[in-house]
Amino acid sequence: MKSFKIKSVLVVLFLSTVLFSCSNDDDKVVDNGTTKNALATEVKGPATGKVNEELSYEVTFTADNSCGVFNKFTEATIGTEKGLQVEVKYPSEVCTMQVPTPQKAVYKFKSAVKGTFDIKFKKSETEFITQKVVID
Incomplete structure (x- = not known):
């Protein structure tokens, strides 16, 4: 009788493990x-x-093809100069x-202090387009 109880418990544990351990096929890989960086060709905005x-x-920027869309602005460095570049998603x-x-794409700038600021966007591998802004 004892062996029947143990076998019954083992069978129930085995069946419950089989039923609840099935893989979840709903997890889809998206x-x-x-992404790739694009070069800016023009910057327009207030001085x-x-x-x-x-x-x-x-x-204004040009992607590699017409399927690329703006993703975000990221940091860029040319030599010791720092600026921004356009990241495009394909x-x-x-x-x-x-x-x-x-x-x-629209870049938003806000300063909490007065001064003159240079906003730089990567134009080529060796230069930036610089937009100077004076904050009063």
């Missing part, structure tokens, strides 16, 4: 594509502003629109 006032600068699928068109 392919977010790839002056006030303390704690948010200023908007329109940055889908993982094959892009059939190979001819790139200029795109625009």
